[in-house]
Amino acid sequence: MSSIELDHVSKLYANGAYGVRDVDLTIAEGEFVIFLGPSGCGKSTTLRMIAGLEGITSGDLRIGGRSVTHVAPRDRNIAVVFQSYALYPHMSVRENMGFGLKMRGVARPVIEEKIKEAAGLLGLAPYLDRKPAALSGGQRQRVALGRAIVRDPVAFLLDEPLSNLDAQLRAEMRLELVKLHRRLGRTIVHVTHDQVEAMTMGDRICIMRDGRMIQVGKPLDVYADPVDTFVARFLATPPMNLLPARLEAQGDGLLVRGDGLSVEVPAMHRDAYAPATGREVIFGLRPEDIHEAPQPGFQRIDVTVVAMESLGVENILVGQIGQGNGAEGRPAEISARLSRHYTAAVGATVPLYVDARPMHLFDPETTRALPRPSLRVLGH
């Protein structure tokens, strides 16, 4: 009923720079959508266009099927939590939260009731009479959220609301937001450049780069099947290993051969990748698909340890596999996500075991993934 449709929306700034290019996206009512992308990719701009704070250069924006391209922000009934919180500094928390309802002419007792309800929900009751200046960052953030909630809008647009909180508070608020979404059932668009937020919070992630939306999908789908090397690297830490290589025929199989690298393409992908035989490719494999112990189907690879990072729950091994005749003359490096019990001395050469089934190949020219059936569809 109140879906948000961006129909080939672009934003061209006065100085000739594109803020957003040709974004085509439909957000269903009640959906929790994440906008993820590096700084300056147009996330805030897109949000501002949805809210009506920024004009649309071309394309159309519809809310609930009705074109709102020329509708003022106040008539869209969308609430925004700004990157800067933007609390009204001269008003108390109570007044901040009540402002939107007051502007809409809601009766005072009703406003009081709603403020009380939202304050209870967000644990703000003790602070209602304070000014924003007398609040901590996390409290301010909750006030900004409360100001949005009391309005009961069709959609919430949240612009990096958690970016200024410390790690623990961020984790708590992440959970709070998800719960809130479940309780209110309202559409939420959440902007972030935090991969954990992106993976855990939303129904769908929209990955943006240079003003374009380059991939939209369920978090696990995007994670499993990135459309290009940018998405492959962006979505996790440590990012997917990307190694320059060549796809060669070997018997009736295929072999990915690069600097210090020789990996057989699993049978399940042979048909899909066969057309690229003989071409330069980029071999992509996530660090968690490199293991410390052999298993049937795994392929051995010898790695010289460059660094070990112990994160407590796991150890990240960064190792050198090549001799230096790889890309840019530097030896190829990979990272592997190993168990916390794994140890190896820096400088030692150790065997690791590659599970090649989730592998990807990318075109080095276009950086786009070579198409292959998704493992998530195959049921692995």
Place this chain on the structure above:
Amino acid sequence: MRRIALHFGLLLTCAAILIPLLWVIRTSFLPEPMSYSPEIMPAFTLDNYVALFTSTRYGQSYLNSLIVAIGSVVVALPFACMTGYAFARFKTSGKGGRFAVLAIQMLPPVAIVLPAFTLFRMVGLTNSLTGLIIVYAALNLPFLIWILMGFFEGIPVDLEWAAQTDGATAWQAFWRIVLPVSLPGIAAAGVLGFILTWNEFLFALVLSGPQTATVPVALASLQTSNGVQIAKVSAGVVLAVLPLVIASRFIQRFIVQGLTFGSVK
């Protein structure tokens, strides 16, 4: 050693600024015949102040100055707020418009005072406080616009956006959010405008008559009526400086307050 030198330098500077003022205050409390005495405080009297208000029109002028200075600021501020805001937020009238405001500010007053006089004589506004208020409002306007533009530019646009998504019109966002938030800035600008007007001499001299003279004009006339009565002039100067001292205290407070503390992270 260096500290001593530093403090000595500071003391010297303070003295250079303060001694003339202190001397004026001292003279204002001396009987006229002793006013050139080299002694520090040979006598004490309030006669000069009494005489200033009983035998001259200084009291009237003082009131005139207050009315004109406050009146002109009150008239100019609303226009300055709206124009300054428009300049800060929108592309209204472009660089040209902004430069024009600055250019008017830089025009030498002598260039405007005679045309203003001719104009005001035609409409019968010479020798009237209304006329002075209008002139000073006009003189203050570019200055106030310029200052306020700076203040408004310093207010995060997010605040207005928040207000607009909260259901406010652009006008309501300005009136209920931007104005209250920039109140310290507006007050500071108003006080500066007040000081500017209080001190203005040229336009007051040309456009006012005996009943509408302002403080600077009245002080000047004290010096010329029967020779220079230095003690009485001193008393006048002390009174003339008083509002400026109070005003500068105000400005300090407003500016120190800061504008948007707590609104953004």
